Amino acid sequence: MEEHNLDKSKYKLLFDVDSPKDIKNYSVVQLKQLCKEIREYLVDVISQTGGHFGGGMGTVELSVALHKVFNTPEDRIVWDTGHQAYPHKILTGRRDMLWTIRKFKGLSGFLKRAESEYDAFGAGHASTSISAAMGMATANRVQNGNRKVVAIIGDGAMTGGMAYEALNNAGIQKANLIVVLNDNNMSIAPNVWQISNYFTEMISHPEYNKFKGAIWDLTGKLDHFGDRLRKVASRLESGIKAVITPGMLFEALGFRYFGPVNGHNVGKMVGLFEHVKDMSGPILIHAITEKGKGYKPAEGHVQRLHASTPFDKVTGKAFKKPGGAPSYTDIFGNGLKEIMTTNEDVVGITAAMPDGTGMNIIQKAFPKRYFDVGIAEEHGVTMAAGMATEGVIPVVAIYSSFLQRGIDQIIHDVALQKLHVVFALDRSGLVGADGPTHHGTFDLSYLRYIPGMVIMTPKDEAELRNMLYTAIQYKGGPVALRYPRGNAMGVEIKDGFTEIPIGKGEIIRKGEDVALLALGTMVDYSVNAAEILKDEGINAQVVNMRYAKPLDTEMLDTIASNFDKIITLEENSIVGGFGGGVLEYFSEKNYKNDILRIGIKDEFIDHGTQAELHRLLEIDAEGIAKKTKFFLEGKKIEEEVIT
Secondary structure (H helix, E strand, C coil): CHHHCCCHHHCCCHHHCCCHHHHCCCCHHHHHHHHHHHHHHHHHHHHHHCEECHHHHCCHHHHHHHHHHCCCCCCEEEECCHHHHHHHHHHHHHCHHHHHCCCCCCCCCCECCCCCCCCCCCECCCCCHHHHHHHHHHHHHHCCCCCCEEEEEECCHHHCHHHHHHHHHHHHHCCCCEEEEEECCCCCHHHHHHHHHHHHHHHHCHHHHHHHHHHHHHHCCCHHHHHHHHHHHHCHHHHHHHHHCHHHHHHHCCCEEEEEEECCCHHHHHHHHHHHCCCCCCEEEEEECCCCCCCHHHHHCCCCCCEECCECCCCCCECCCCCCCCEHHHHHHHHHHHHHHHCCCEEEEECCCHHHHCHHHHHHHCHHHEEECCCCHHHHHHHHHHHHHCCCEEEEEEEHHHHHHHHHHHHHHHHCCCCCCEEEEECCECCCCCHHHCCECCHHHHHHCCCCCEEECCCCHHHHHHHHHHHHHCCCCCEEEECCCCECCCCCCCCCCCCCCCCCCEEEECCCCEEEEECCHHHHHHHHHHHHHHCCCCCEEEEECCEEECCCHHHHHHHHHHCCEEEEEEEEECCCCHHHHHHHHHHHHCCCCEEEEEEECCCCCCCCCHHHHHHHCCCCHHHHHHHHHHHHHCCCCCCCEEC
């Protein structure tokens, strides 16, 4: 561990804990010390490796108390939004592997059943834990088992409707289930406590207190009857408050409610878990925690240190990287800001990810035309549809992998009614360290089959801006604009915008031996691959197809007549993707060309840097050149060749 600059001498207990059984006999004093050391270890490691940080710092005591009381892994602990579970990983035999988190062939940044028997359910997206735990509790009942099931939800996940569907069903089924609401002021609490504050202000209002004093004086003169009235009056304030506390909501859903409790008091959390673990029926424990707890820079900047690159341990500031091109996310956000400056009908919508989608730029510039719906993609899409019926042009910016949740709404509420909604799919393609839960490798497939959907994919940031402008100008129905995570190409961006004809590609490089039909990130790789092939006497034509739908059929007709060998390239699943669309068109036209599809294999891809994954899957320039050469020589390639 010395290569990681870790001073192990300051840890008295942490390196004696290799599994939850090692803390079963710990005293409260020892548990407090262990919590302190877990936090120190998180700072030591994540400051050097980067990763999700604030959420885990807030769940240390919860993690320790859960593993102290419950018999894991036989008892099931189901974490929501798995980035909260770094302390859980440390306690369950993965302490020394934490240095590899989110790295190629290292630990996942989220929960992963294949990684550990203690990870009861995979968790990369939010609001799933209660449903999954409900399923486990129900299965336990069917099997006449006696294991305990605990779901931990919070960090924004209670803004997702699925959580309430699960709570409602658990209450109806009277499931033997414990739900821990990790309330770190990033979830349900702000809305609930706003109501509480209203009643608090009402009760403390001078006129209310003047009235209350008059009643008190009057009842004092009414003998025994007055005493009874006084008792009623004294219960008025607590009665009003009881009605509007969070407990009322959960009790109405059929849960026994405990809380709010201090989620950082490990002794009390242990005692509470011991108290409720053998109770029957659904139970909810409302634990108040602080995101980033124990590390001052994170406590003051929970959003900035939610997920972090390596940072300075003392200041919490990220280490500066060498200057480079801005991110596609920022290019999009600034481009949308320019358009909204001159087009007052355009609004921005996101689902709890303003910074991650560039919508923070719109939030600052046009606060009245910016809407964050929380982790509620389905609602966000249908809300956009409603706006579109009134002539507003909503730009819905959601990660590619998160928009998967809104497929039915895109089909039924938007496309079926031919409404003009623009979907901006950030993080399309392989996203890197977040891995398979976040890879945007299915959007071309899940959008392409929707009638009337236009799907654009820019080759660089200049084309991204122009495609965004085109999508907003388009009046024919829904438009999807998908672009990758990370820094842009660094090309020159001209002032203003240019509309790009719908369904029209462009020839980037002319050739006669093979045609490379590329989308998005594959365009630049294809150009570089063509240069490699040129050195081997192969002259490849490179086409920036731009649109996965509608296809440039005029271009395809020309390609079909001039090339025997054609390759489609996309950073998407080859199943149902762009290449599949080309095959369908060639089949309809009865063209007999040989076609090779290059893209993401029909499997889930693990985490690693984008460059590592592109190289592994041979969709980088070298891989494309190699596959092209094999294809022309008739050698076997993993991807299917259609003749």
